[in-house]
Amino acid sequence: MPKPRGYKMCTIPGIAGSEIGGLFYEHLDKFESFGPLPSICLQISMLSFVPHLIHMAFSRFHQPLLVSQIFGGILVSPWVLSFRWLKLSNGRTVGISYFIFRRNGFQVVDMLAHFSSMFFIFKVGVQMDPKILKRAGWRPCIIGFFCMVCSYAAGLQISHGLVNENVPGLRTYNRYSDRVVDLFGMISFPVIVYVLGDLKILNSELGNSAIHISMVADFLHLGLKFWSLFHQMTRSGNLAYALPAVLILFGTVIYIFFIVRPAALWIVKNTPEGRRVDDIYITWIMISVLLCGLASEYCGLNGTVGVFLLGLAIPDGPPLGSALVKKLRIVSVFFMPLHMGIVGYKTDIHKVTFVYLWRVLLIILGSILGKFIGIFIPAVLLGVSPRDSFLLVLIMNLKGIVEVSTLNTWLDSEIFTSSNTIMVLALVVLVAVITPAVKYLYDPSSKYLTYKGRSILQSNENNSDFRVLVCVHTIDDVPAIMRIIEASNPTKLHPLTIYLLHLVELVGRASPLLISHRLDELASTSHPTISERIINVFKKFQNRYKNLVTVHAFTTISPYASMHNDICTMSVDKGASLVIFPFCRQDASLRGDLARPNISNRAIKTLLQNLMRNTPCSVGILMDGSNLQTKSSCFLPDIPYRVIVLFFGGPDDREALAFAMNMIHHPHVCKLGRMWRARSYRRFGNISRLWC
DSSP states (O other), X not given: OOOOOOOOOOOOXXXXXXXXXXXXXXXXXXXXXXXXXXXXXXXXXXXXXXXXXXXXXXXXXXXXXXXHHHHHHHHTSHHHHTOOOEEOTTSOEEOTHHHHSOHHHHHHHHHHHHHHHHHHHHHHHHHOOTTHHHHHOHHHHHHHHHHHHHHHHHHHHHHHHOOOTTSTTOSSOOTHHHHHHHHHHOOOHHHHHHHHHHTTOTTSHHHXXXXXXXXXXXXXXXXXXXXXXXXXXHHHOOHHHHHHHHHHHHHHHHHIIIIIHHHHHHHHHTXXXXXXXXXXXXXXXXXXHHHHHHHHHHTTSOHHHHHHHHHHHSOOSTTHHHHHHHHTHHIIIIIHHHHHHHHHHHOOGGGOOHHHHHHHHHHHHHHHHHHHHHHHHHHHHTTOOHHHHHHHHHHHTOOOHHHHXXXXXXXXXXXXXXXXXXXXXXXXXXXXXXXXXXXXHOOTTHHHHHSOOOOHHHHHHTTOOEEEEEEESSGGGHHHHHHHHHXXXXXXXXXXXXXXXXXXXXXXXXXXXXXXXOGGGOXXXXXXXXXXXXXXXXXXXXXXXXXXXXXXXXXXXXXXXXXXXXHHHHHHHHTOSEEEEEOOOTTTTTTTOSSSOOOOHHHHHHHXXXXXXXXXXXXEEEOOOSXXXXXXXXXXXXXXXXXXXXXXXXXXXXXXXXXHHTTTTOTXXXXXXXXXXTTOGGGTTOOOOOBO
């Protein structure tokens, strides 16, 4: 009787978890049998923890987080952690990278990084507002055009000129030279906006110029990509590929701008202010991101190009733009730092050779020199100061997530690995040098300190108009502001000019915005916005005091970290004598007020400190302690109002006294004052002498 055949069962390790027994159940050489989940958890932890640990030291030298993230990725890369010092049971010696960065888990992490970069670029497109090109004027367009032309011309001229039959490595023209020119010649709008926000100069004069120039240059670079794609298609002669690719490309553009754009505008129009956008619309847009990325990859473009165009079609700001940015916050906070660390992990310094090193560095220097010529000379000729022109050159040479994402794609192709490594290191050095240099050389508050602002005392002595800059967060701040403004008693000899500035936090858009409103053009709608409600109250106040009060309304949309720049700039430009700043009520969140946004008390305190430190005129902090249920935006005729001025001496107290002197002749104000001199603090408790 024949013996039964023996069979062996071969099993594949679990995709998600590890075998029963855990990590230390078997010998270390059995680590390969574990699934990718432990490796993924360990890799993400390492690529997230190490860069932040490094940034704790680098931040003291004003280094951006990008430098720490790439440097941390280099430290955990195989060429650092692959030093073999652990001996396995089979006699093999391995390094730490054998246990941390296993290939079965790293491929998943790398895929997550590429996937997150696509959604990050979409978020950047949502935050961009192409309409700012109309408001930018022709100067940024000229500077951006010459910047791109000179940078690419200089870089390509040097790369094509580095061909020498007698020098090894230079006997033929290499395609990687074009990659170097493209990477260091391009200017990325999202990178510039992120760096300016990190430096807290986003809404400064230099920051606005840099935003406009970078947007022009970014659109020119996008057009250059499309031209290069069509040029490659026509030269290839492969109609079987070119014709479907062109049709898909045009179909994608039609879908974005003729279907998504009108639908997004309809969603914004039909979503009331303060209401949340329906999840079905968010889901549809997210699916559109995947489809546009797929179409771009099929056409031969990077997947980020299609999703970037899709993001441009979405209106920035609330409600739709801010909702999408909020949904994608985890991409910016968690996955993009992981993306940076992976680029550092893939950087292999051992592959750098001298021939490639000096050739790539020469091309990089050529692109930077061309960018310097294309920005500095036109900017100076157009009236920009040489100092600001030089700072614009430095800012336009900054690199960030867009360039790192491009390098990650090139590193995956494993073509020109030596040049890719050099470009990663050059990018890190460039960012590490330029960022602290800009922070050291540019101080937006310097122009405020040199300006001697008007004082309340001067406006009273000269019988000129009293100019007040009023800052408003929400409609709740208006009643108290209106009462104190009305108490200043505007007259024909001493009229009142109010510059109303509605403060709105920058959410859902990338570039700050300063909007000027015309009171005669405000439309009366059934659902007015918060800004319109605030402006209407001041408009009624102006109509009540005809020829005595003039109101100019503005809205600033900027981050709280740099919002003081807008306030200080307006106080200088308008010659304001007083800035009234309402402090947030502590009970706003307790009573569940939907009109007040989620304003951080710490952010308001920081804004107030920056304002008092930099503004050239007096700042009045308005603390409203009135009963919310009896609030009124005007004086009640039967109730007298009392004003107490505490005078200890000094310029601030003199300004307070001058402001109180304007209230003397108001019929409903009973002014009670008591003056203490600096040497009379011991009489603080004696307030028996009050005069009315």
